[in-house]
Amino acid sequence: xxxxxxxxxxxxxxxxCEKVIMPESESADVEITFETLWQTIxxxxxxxxxxxxxxxxxxxxxxxQINNNMTDRxxxxxxxxxxxxxxxxxxxxxxxxxxSYYNDFYLNFPANFNKExxxxxxxxxxxxxxxxxxxxxxxxxxxxxxxxxxxPFTDDQLDVVLTRFNSIVGLKGIILDIRNNPGGDxxxxxxxxxxxxxQNTVLYKTKYKNGPGHNDFSEEQESIIEPTTDKIKYAGKxxxxxxxxxxxxxxxxxxxxxAFSQIKIVGDQTGGGGGxxxxxxxxxxxxxxxxxxxxxxxxxxxxxxxVLPDIAVSLTPADExxxxxxxxxxxxxxx
Amino acid sequence: xxxxxxxFLIFHAILFTSxxxxxxxxxxxxxxxxxxYWLLGLGLSIQNMYDEGISYVRYKGTGVAPSIGFIKNxxxxxxxxxxxPTFNKLTTERSNELRPMEVRTTRFVLDYQYLVRVKxxxxxxxxxxxxxxxxxxxxxxxxxxxxxxxxxxxxxxxxPAAKLDKxxxxxxxxCVAAIGLSVPLLSHIARPYYLNxxxxxxxxxxxxxxxxxxxxxxxxxxxxxITSGLSFTYPxxxxxxLKLGYTWDFYKMTTINSxxxxxxLISIAFLSNY
Numbered sequence: 205x206x207x208x209x210x211x212x213x214x215x216x217x218x219x220x221c222e223k224v225i226m227p228e229s230e231s232a233d234v235e236i237t238f239e240t241l242w243q244t245i246x247x248x249x250x251x252x253x254x255x256x257x258x259x260x261x262x263x264x265x266x267x268x269q270i271n272n273n274m275t276d277r278x279x280x281x282x283x284x285x286x287x288x289x290x291x292x293x294x295x296x297x298x299x300x301x302x303x304s305y306y307n308d309f310y311l312n313f314p315a316n317f318n319k320e321x322x323x324x325x326x327x328x329x330x331x332x333x334x335x336x337x338x339x340x341x342x343x344x345x346x347x348x349x350x351x352x353x354x355x356p357f358t359d360d361q362l363d364v365v366l367t368r369f370n371s372i373v374g375l376k377g378i379i380l381d382i383r384n385n386p387g388g389d390x391x392x393x394x395x396x397x398x399x400x401x402x403q404n405t406v407l408y409k410t411k412y413k414n415g416p417g418h419n420d421f422s423e424e425q426e427s428i429i430e431p432t433t434d435k436i437k438y439a440g441k442x443x444x445x446x447x448x449x450x451x452x453x454x455x456x457x458x459x460x461x462x463a464f465s466q467i468k469i470v471g472d473q474t475g476g477g478g479g480x481x482x483x484x485x486x487x488x489x490x491x492x493x494x495x496x497x498x499x500x501x502x503x504x505x506x507x508x509x510x511v512l513p514d515i516a517v518s519l520t521p522a523d524e525x526x527x528x529x530x531x532x533x534x535x536x537x538x539x
Numbered sequence: 540x541x542x543x544x545x546x547f548l549i550f551h552a553i554l555f556t557s558x559x560x561x562x563x564x565x566x567x568x569x570x571x572x573x574x575x576y577w578l579l580g581l582g583l584s585i586q587n588m589y590d591e592g593i594s595y596v597r598y599k600g601t602g603v604a605p606s607i608g609f610i611k612n613x614x615x616x617x618x619x620x621x622x623x624p625t626f627n628k629l630t631t632e633r634s635n636e637l638r639p640m641e642v643r644t645t646r647f648v649l650d651y652q653y654l655v656r657v658k659x660x661x662x663x664x665x666x667x668x669x670x671x672x673x674x675x676x677x678x679x680x681x682x683x684x685x686x687x688x689x690x691x692x693x694x695x696x697x698x699p700a701a702k703l704d705k706x707x708x709x710x711x712x713x714c715v716a717a718i719g720l721s722v723p724l725l726s727h728i729a730r731p732y733y734l735n736x737x738x739x740x741x742x743x744x745x746x747x748x749x750x751x752x753x754x755x756x757x758x759x760x761x762x763x764x765i766t767s768g769l770s771f772t773y774p775x776x777x778x779x780x781l782k783l784g785y786t787w788d789f790y791k792m793t794t795i796n797s798x799x800x801x802x803x804l805i806s807i808a809f810l811s812n813y
Contacts, residue, residue: 222587222789222801230595234635240595248734299682300637394742410740414733415795424754427741456740482734483684489633489640491683496734 207334214468231485234279237488238270241283241297244484245290247416249494251479251508255291259418262289280304280490287492292508293451294481296493309475309510310448316472316519316531317383317447322349328506331368334361338368343536348377354388358368359435362395366436376539377441380531387477394429397460398402400467401431401436407460408507412480412497421498442467443535452477453472462501469513469539471531478508555739576780578608580808584625586644591796592690592735593681597641602627604804606680617654617667617702625802642681646802648788649674652700652721657673663706671700671721673766673791677800687735691799692792693750694762726762729754753794760766764790778812 232238236408266286270279280297284304287295297304324346330339335355338348346369350357369375384411397407406428411421431437444461455474461467479495486492500506515534523530582604589597608621625646633639654669677692700721707714729751731737738744755761769784775781786804791797 222799224788225789226587226589226597226799226801227595228591229597229631229633298638300635316566389741390740393805397742407742410738412732412734412736413736420733425738425741427743429742479738480736480738481686482736483685484734485596485640485683487595487683489596489631489634489638491634491638493685496736497740 205494209437219325227233234274234486235270235485236271236502237279237490237531238267238283240486241490241492242267242286244486244492245287245295245494246418248285248413248482248484248496249290249295250413250496250498251290251292252418254498254506254508257289258421262286265312272302275487276301285512290494292479292495293477294479294493294495297490298493299490307477309451312450313472314518315447315449316528317449318519318524319384321380321524321527322532326529326532333364334358335364336361338365338393339404339463340372341532341536343376343539344372344374344479345376345536345539346533348370349381351382352385352388353392353457354386356389356392357395359395363436366399366438368434369440370438377443378438379443379535380443380444381532382454382457383445383447383449383471383531384449385454386449387454388502390456390534393453393457393460396457397464398432399435400442401429402439402462403431405431405463406502407463408456408499408501409497410480410497419515426502440466443532443538444469444510444527445535446471446474448472448510450474450477450483450510455507455511456499459499459501460513468515468517468535469511470517470535470538472516473512473516474507474510476508476510476539478506573613574612574778574812576610576810578606578621578808578810580606580608580782580784580806582606582625582784582804582806584627584646585803586625586627586629586646587799587801588644588679589627589799590642590679590690592687592731592798593642593679593684594640596631596633596640597791598629598631598640600627600629600642602644604806606806606808607631608808610810615656617649617652617656617669619652619717621650621652622752623650623804624648624675625804634671638683640683642679644677644679646677647675652729653684654700654702656713660807665704667702667704669700670697671766672697673721673723673764675764684735684749685738689737689746690731690735690798691729691750692798693729693754694723694764694790694792695725696726696762696764697722699724709773712774712776715769715770717772719766719768719770721766722759723762725756725758726763726764727754727756728792728794730798731797733795749807755794761793762790763792764788772810780810780812782810784808 334357409424411424414422482496489492517534584604587599604625606623611618627644629642651672654667658666679690680794702719766788770784773781784806789801
């Protein structure tokens with residue numbers, strides 16, 4: 205019995221070794237949390253060079269303002285202020301009681317979108333198929349409003365919409381309105397591109413952070429869309445409407461549209477968001493999201509600050525007052 | 540729920556088969572000196588983890604650990620094939636409702652152990668030694684990290700293993716208390732890319748295909764793992780057995796960052812002789 209007890213004791217002690225080998229949790233105090241946040245961004249953020257940001261100088265500015273006597277709220281505010289220097293809507297600090305956002309990418313620009321006008325004067329008699337609102341405008345032009353890439357549409361739903369438009373005799377084309385679309389899942393874009401591609405098409409190129417240095421990136425990888433061979437396609441003209449609130453997955457979608465000659469982009473520049481968001485947890489339980497890649501068009505144009513429209517059009521106050529969407533009206537003239 | 544139903548269905552099927560087959564001494568056997576068992580068990584898994592791909596915080600938690608396996612032993616050798624999935628929810632004392640710090644782990648261990656008797660001090664104390672091949676895949680999901688939430692540890696390793704058996708009498712039955720140890724020396728390991736990236740912005744993104752893109756063959760300096768265990772086997776009716784076990788499995792794997800993981804597993808298994 206003594207021997208058995210001895211063996212159990214030895215095994216228990218042996219298995220307790222992990223407490224020695226495994227590192228303790230990093231301290232959750234204010235200064236360590238700040239240091240970890242700064243270092244996480246330093247090692248992971250992808251746009252320092254592109255945006256010409258001296259992150260070490262940022263540290264020198266903010267570190268003296270941090271001390272262990274600060275409250276969580278004070279630390280959060282200071283960290284959020286520091287992160288906003290990155291001018292990136294994909295950079296968020298999530299503390300539970302609040303989440304920091306950078307949204308100057310659209311707040312500093314005209315909205316170029318009035319949903320009330322669209323609902324009252326353009327979408328009357330519309331059909332809803334999943335997240336896709338569609339109708340036929342005067343002049344025999346199809347119109348689809350898609351408000352968020354976070355609301356996925358299925359292939360079957362896309363079939364319904366494309367079948368409808370393909371069956372209309374003399375349809376001049378489709379307006380795809382994605383203004384105020386804040387992004388979501390980019391795979392919705394691929395589902396759409398497959399229906400209009402006639403051959404393998406390079407949408408954009410991406411290089412990913414692969415090390416802690418500011419210039420540690422993978423080789424550039426091309427994102428190629430292959431045309432569908434067994435689903436309903438659309439071969440006509442398409443005009444895509446954009447504004448500054450087109451962000452993230454929506455921005456990637458507009459970047460991809462540039463690869464297709466049958467698509468024209470009309471409206472305002474997109475808001476941007478050209479880095480793939482990635483996340484890390486801080487020692488106090490907060491988490492931080494940040495861009496971890498750089499995507500550019502095949503011609504090398506980096507899409508982080510937005511994609512330019514082919515035809516820049518703004519909503520005029522006079523048109524808005526008269527219930528007219530200047531951008532839709534311009535799009536209708538392009539077919 | 541479906542899982543538990545399936546588990547109990549299989550358990551009862553094996554139990555029934557074992558009772559029926561064990562009572563028929565005329566069943567053909569290629570080597571009558573061997574003892575062969577199906578193993579079906581259930582355990583409590585207690586895990587600790589420190590994964591620099593998620594944070595610099597230790598996580599711990601408990602979960603269930605069913606197991607299924609096959610054992611063949613004789614006077615001179617011991618052979619075991621064991622599949623052991625565990626499903627745990629890990630958290631930290633710093634977690635709260637506003638910002639839950641939670642990592643769900645699904646861990647599969649597939650072990651093949653082949654040991655031969657190398658020393659016999661007396662009829663009651665025997666030492667077995669040999670090799671162990673182990674496949675471990677630990678998929679972790681930390682939803683608070685959005686696109687970086689999927690983290691995994693994979694290792695396929697081989698190394699030496701040993702087991703010391705001590706026969707003891709309990710309730711007039713010959714029971715076996717055993718202590719075992721295995722340490723992989725050569726491993727094929729894989730961890731996620733830097734920042735746990737999954738290429739969502741690529742139409743051809745293939746998470747499963749990319750699982751092994753960041754892999755390498757390493758020795759103990761990059762994948763240190765130690766598995767030790769105690770077990771107590773108690774004979775039941777018809778050569779069936781009941782096995783109580785405690786296993787400690789620790790590993791430290793280093794690629795672009797390090798992960799430390801430990802599992803304490805307390806299990807009970809039914810060994811069905813056939």
